[in-house]
Amino acid sequence: MPEFNAPLRDMRFVLHEVFQAPALWARLPALAEHVDADTADAILQEAAKVTSQLIAPLNRSGDEEGAQWHAGKVSTPQGFKAAYDTYIEGGWVGLSGNPDFGGLGMPKMLAVQFEEMLYAANSSFALYSALTSGACLAIDAHASTTLKETYLPPMYEGRWAGSMCLTEAHSGTDLGLIRTRAEPRADGSYSLSGSKIFITGGDQDLTENIVHLVLAKLPDAPAGPRGISLFLVPKVLVNADGTLAQANAVSCGSIEHKMGIKASATCVINFDGAQGWLIGEANKGLAAMFTMMNYERLSIGIQGIGCAETSYQNARTYARERLQSRAPTGAVAPEKMADPIIVHPDVRRMLLSMKAMTEGGRAFASYVGQQLDLSKYSTDAQEQQDAAALVALLTPVAKAFFTDTGLDSCVLGQQVFGGHGYIREWGQEQLVRDVRIAQIYEGTNGIQALDLLGRKVIANDGVALRLFTAQIREFAAPPGKPYQHELLQAVQRLEDLSDWLQAQAKLNPNEIGAASVEYLQVFGYVAYAWLWARMADVAQGSLEADPAFYTAKLATAKFYFKRLLPRIDSLEQSIRAGSESLFELDAASF
Template identity: 70%
Template sequence: MADYQAPLRDMRFVLEEVLAAPAQWARLPALAGVADVDTAAAVLEEAGKLTSATIAPLNRSGDEEGCHWQDGAVRTPAGFAAAWRAWAEGGWVGVCGDPAYGGMGMPKALGAQIEEMLNSANLAFALYPMLTAGACLELSAHASAELKARYLPKLYSGEWAGVMCLTEPHAGTDLGLIRTRAEPQLDGSYQLTGNKIFITGGEQDLTENIIHLVLARLPDAPAGSRGISLFLVPKFLVNADGSLGGHNPLSCGSIEHKMGIKGASTCVMNYDGASAWLVGEPHKGLAAMFTMMNYERLAVGIQGLAAGERSYQGAVAYARERLQSRAPQGTQAPDRIADPIIVHPDVRRMLLTMKALTEGGRAFSSYVALQLDAAKFAEDPLERQRAEGLVALLTPVAKAFLTDLGLEICVHGQQVLGGHGYIREWGQEQLVRDVRITQIYEGTNGIQALDLAGRKLVGSDGALYRLFSDEVHAFIAAAGPELAEFSTPLAQALDNLDALSAWLVERGQHDPREIGAASVEYLQVFGYTAYAYLWARMAAAALGREGDFYTAKLATARFYFARLLPRIHSLSAAVRAGSAPLYGLDEALF
């Protein structure tokens, strides 16, 4: 498979020319001077070098070897420990972390590009720093000053890693069913007992300590999700001077044998009276966890985008070299025994679909990340409130739509290679296996669709949706005639989404089954319309500019509007079919 090359030119185009991110960061005092145009470009350049040269070469070997578990210990694939050290020593684990504790303080919209590069290079490896960053975010937002001072510097430096421990064998989506218990001790700590499954990085050989953030119940906890608290549980206890003490009574009971991401250890964790410390308030653990969820769910969406980018690069390289038949319009390579397959209409359809969805996904994920920056750092309460509303609305779309399309893109990449796409040596089949999990973890895509349609749309009586719709309407109104080929179909798509949203709000308030019946297709319509908005903005930035990059950008925009945006029509029809067809078959007849 072709070597991975970070798409730095497109990343800079999105940040600088489409979203004007550096200008927006400059307005936020916490980010002013931290990430100007030159600094951001230098950061991206260095991350691109490290991911391409050091981490990407471990992708296939890590998949072939996988992780090994023996007597409670996990050994990661050869090369992972050295790659972790290189990543940590560059400060990349804490790139968006709090500078007060050793983080670099970079904006999320810049961090999103770094995450994409890391995941394109090696999705399994990327899970270790991603989950550590999530644990840092959680501690930064909710932990006491003492816990922050003791744990954050070592986590940001990469000397220690962090993991999130939510799921139990009987409790996945419905975390209100968890049974893990925490008993208060006289010294203010807790003893935690229980079992967790699917804990990525719960045990590994990359770092000297692993900090587990665990959801559990206190003895006086009310039933359901309102009775969950969040605890910090280190693998090794930490002394007052920061040195490591004894091994906490927790262990890895086994690791899962998985379809993909084999270089990431997915652990069964057992806690047998492990010492733990409360993070945040009692019984408020689930609410605290949602501080992290918006970031983590966008990060998973970026995994889907990243796998698609890697697949696209491999498919394009293959299509330019693979000779097969002659082009339908006549010979294109007379000096060769056949034409390269990139001349054939169906191959071009697949490649352009991959390119349009990948570049649209990059713009959309960056747009959502920019809202996270505003929600966190804006000083104007109205600006912050609006950004928080957009984040709440768009996070389930980012997680589900980016990962659904990530699988579609990778399947196209596999198909371009034909039989070679099914063979391990070419790398495409690994991408299909690896990306599949992104539709499942951090809340399945069906759950994301329910969140969007139920809580965010119907639950707010359309108020959150109008934040997005009003912004797109304003863009369309300001568009000049030179943009009409893009703004006109965008306006039609938005009118369709406006009407569909109003229909679902009305139906969902009278029959809750309608929400679940419509939710997946509704999210897809939303996603394609949101991509159309970003593609129109990219076209506006490219119009009138000279050079191959801008020529390609406009041609890809035209392909998106002509061949991909029309998918909304069949999806909208499915939404309007309502819930009745789902309940026309008695369950005994399935």
């Protein structure tokens, strides 16, 4: 049975050495009072214990038992409730929440490390609190003071959970088609009627209440997405003093039977005249909900990194122990009947690919977390504005690239195991099943790619892109930087490709959709190249302090630049081939 061990050494390297996060926190007054290097390390250490000792042991049993639905109620697998009670005692749900309402106020740079551990340990368990954290963010940003005071403290405590109710049976990506309706009540609240599907944590037995954030349309709403409003609809109504009252007219009609994340309840939720309260302004609910959706997109991207880390740990251990054949250059372990498979070039290719992409993803997630902290807490208006622009640009990359490469790493880990990777007891087949959803929910990766290229690059003439590439060029400018030539060449290719697509899109609107997925991949590989160069730069200057760790870091960086970054060559060729070949076949001939 595989075990998960949080990669604390690498997380500290990224936070303290690559990004020098404690120095950043010290200059942001809102963070300086809550966190420093020692606090961050203590939190990471405790998070490692909670995830590895409490939550990870429930991963396989939770998958085998799954969430159960009976007579309108959902029960989570055995052990989940007790583990959740212990989990919330540590305040983990409110880790980065607003301290004014009971959150701990920790920076996002620290929170992303914790989220990675949580997903690596048990993706199904992680989703229950991930949706709560996202709902809290939207409530804190857009709801009235009364709603904040009523709902945020018990949600940060973890006593109440949150959910996000967008999708309907006929309305997925095109939310303008939703049919859920909200009728005004005399007391200023609203009566909501309709059904939502694919609602993660829409019902469960972990918390005493669930706070649904629901997209619906008012009677006089404009057509399409401009007529969507956002409502807070609790499963159990709340008295003026904050105690629970009677049940609201909210019910769980069923749960889905899924390929993976089986211990996470994916629900059909029915609202039958349920009482709710408007969040933000009428007909502007989609913008408010995007606060939660963008949080969830980064979080789900981190699911890809977490699953990839567990896959790598499992495969690395197996490759060191499994004896098969002899090394091509001669016996490495002559005293044994065969050599461990880690001596074989193809096994090393798979392990290094997993290691390079996972550690690159961890650094990129930390960078996005840094920009989120700057956009929220910086006292410099320009820095805050630039950081917000970078967050908007990079969120679709993080969601899609982390999860695409996360699935790749889980499949590679399964491949290292050979036939045993297909057997349940080793955990690899579950990782492949669990991580697969991450490419689909919170906006499919194809939608993320369209968002990146169409909205974040072409629609604003590449302004945010240039903001990002300027940081890369600034890093690479001084003589002697690691992989300086390769990095500058890759950045130039990304900029040239972006300019070419900008011109092509004016001639043919199909070019954006035809190129977007490959373009996002190019963007991801170039971003990782920058981060690997930064990690190599730190490692070169620190070799004597920890030779084994930093030598491994330099070797992985070399592998990335030699074997993985060149993938952008073929991706660019595919993009420049244009959209014409996609439309030569008529629909009837498919």
